[in-house]
Amino acid sequence: MKAPARSHPLWLAFVLHRLSGLALALFLPAHFWLLSQALTNPSRLDGFLAFAEMPLVKLAEFGLVFLLAVHMFGGLRLMALEFLPWSDRQKTLAAGAVGVAFLISTTFFLKAV
């Protein structure tokens, strides 16, 4: 059986929230491991920081910041949906979360390069 048409904004917001959450869950252990190198192996940390100056890594960081921001604002929208009085503007709020996340990550990127 064909899956029902899912191309509506709130379903896409759901998928974006799930995928960004999953990506962040994979990223965080690596992030903490790298931070721990400051104590256990500073030269390795310095090596990585030099690697992180490459433009391609900066681009990946832009992606990370976008995921983090979109997950945070998407999560705030969901908490508002569940705990505040109902608002009919859910699609607008979901789009707004993506917009703000893009603004923040782009600002980060422009400062980083």
Place this chain on the structure above:
Amino acid sequence: MTAAQETLDVTVHRGTTRGACYDSFQVPAHESQTVLDVVSWIQQFADPTLSYRFACRVGMCGSCAMMVNGTPRWTCRTHVKKVAADGKLMIEPLRNLPVIKDLAADMDPFFDKWTAAQGQHHPSQTRHDPIEPIDPGDPLRVEADLGVECINCAICYAACDTVAGNPDYLGPAALQRAWTLLNDSRDDGRGAILDAVSGTGGCHNCHSMGSCTQYCPNELNPMRAIAGLKRETAKSFFKGKRNA
């Protein structure tokens, strides 16, 4: 119109949950033709063994819902022109339900969950009491009124991916019914309802994907009702009434 455009290429699900196949039919195309008209034409003129369900033909009874080109729809109010892709229609029974035969889904799980969500009226008075005046402008009544036009067509149930992934989940229609009763001043089942909708298959399973609201043919908003239930169950939890 050319001769080639005067027929619709219709693929129809045949069989049951245990074994299914697809049959193709060439159905004459007409102006103002609904998907139910197409299914009825097949049953009357091409294959009388085709099983499907309908009653009122005017969007009141909620019995003719099917998957049309992958989307759950009330077939009696769905114009072919609106949904046919290049003159092609794929018609299947409602998703997330067992199939009795061909296009007739087994609605038992859907109505069982309606009952499990305490969807029945819990009387607060007897016939000997005076009739209680209801103010239509009361905010709780306004909230309850938002859900009363549900026709139990199970389109929201078929659209919901949470139902697809969790067979215990009560689903949008049953939860919206519970929310309607919770806001109805004549209903005395608050404790039972909150208990029923906060369990394993309850409102907290909902991921707010919004497919229920997207596809409801009566433009109701089960997502709003479920959000309301989440709020009320959370409130009652933090007040320490875990069983109420």
